[in-house]
Amino acid sequence: MLTERLPKLAVRAQCDAVVASLCDRRWASPRALCNRALLQFEAAVARSAGAGVRPALLFAERDRIVVELRRFLASRLASRLRALAPARVRAGRAAAPFDALVLGGDGARYAIVLRRLPERGRRLHALHAIRTAAARSRDGDLAAVVVYDFAGGRTYVLRALATRRVRAA
Numbered sequence: 001m002l003t004e005r006l007p008k009l010a011v012r013a014q015c016d017a018v019v020a021s022l023c024d025r026r027w028a029s030p031r032a033l034c035n036r037a038l039l040q041f042e043a044a045v046a047r048s049a050g051a052g053v054r055p056a057l058l059f060a061e062r063d064r065i066v067v068e069l070r071r072f073l074a075s076r077l078a079s080r081l082r083a084l085a086p087a088r089v090r091a092g093r094a095a096a097p098f099d100a101l102v103l104g105g106d107g108a109r110y111a112i113v114l115r116r117l118p119e120r121g122r123r124l125h126a127l128h129a130i131r132t133a134a135a136r137s138r139d140g141d142l143a144a145v146v147v148y149d150f151a152g153g154r155t156y157v158l159r160a161l162a163t164r165r166v167r168a169a
Contacts, residue, residue, distance in 0.1 A: 003057060005048060006045070006053075006057060006058075006061050007061070007116060009041055009044040009045060009048065010041050010061050010064065010065050010116075011114075011115060011116045011150060012040075012044065013037045013038070013040035013041035013044060013065065014037050014065055014068060014069055014072075014114065014150060015099050015114040015115075016036075016037070016040055017033050017034075017036040017037035017040060017069070018033070018069075018072070018081075018099075018114055019091045019092075019099055019100050019114075020036065020091075021033055021036075022081055022084070022086070022089045022091065022100055022102075023086055023089055023091050024086065025086055027082045030069070030070060030073050033069055033073065034065070034066050034069050034070070037065050037069055038062060038065060038066070041061070041062070041065060042058075045058065068116075068150040068151070068153075069150075071150075071153045072114075072148065072150065072153070075148070075153065075155065076155070077146065077148055077155050081102070081112070084102055084103075088102055088103040089101070089102050089103075090102075095111070097133045097137060098111040098112060098113055098133075098134075098137075098145070099112050099113055099114050100112040104143070106143075108143035108144075109141060109142050109143060110142065110143055110144055110145070110146055111134060111137075111142050111144075111145040111146070112145075112146050112148075113130055113145060113146070113147045113148070114147075114148050114150065115130075115147065115148070115149065115150065116149065116150040116151045117147070117149040117151060117152065119151075123149075127147065127156060127158065130145060130147055130158065131145065131158050134158065143159070144157050144158060144159045145157075145158040146158075
């Protein structure tokens with residue numbers, strides 16, 4: 001059903017808006033970032049369902065997008081990402097399976113993951129899945145994966161990603 005897909009479409013729109021703003025030469029204003037995310041969300045809903053969505057569900061999800069993006073923009077992570085030059089950011093296929101790869105001021109590489117994490121015990125499973133994806137990624141020299149939870153407004157830093165075993169000779 002589309003009602004189960006609305007939160008996923010909303011998170012994808014939020015993530016795409018933030019990553020696009022990272023790659024631009026100038027960080028978008030909060031209003032422009034919210035507008036970009038809302039337009040992407042509405043386009044995704046129109047592609048998925050057409051006119052078959054209850055307006056109350058759409059308005060609730062739109063309000064949630066605005067609140068969560070404004071909370072993100074007030075976070076320390078957003079202020080640190082704003083300080084990065086666009087040349088230090090890789091996004092899209094170059095960053096897969098993450099939302100973005102950034103080169104920090106210390107020269108280390110960090111993966112950025114923007115999600116709406118589930119609650120309680122399922123959050124640990126989601127963070128474990130992200131850590132496993134980082135360990136299996138082709139970018140083995142990541143310093144950490146920085147995960148931002150849109151739902152809770154929290155930032156998680158997953159370090160010690162070098163879990164590959166070295167064969168003894």
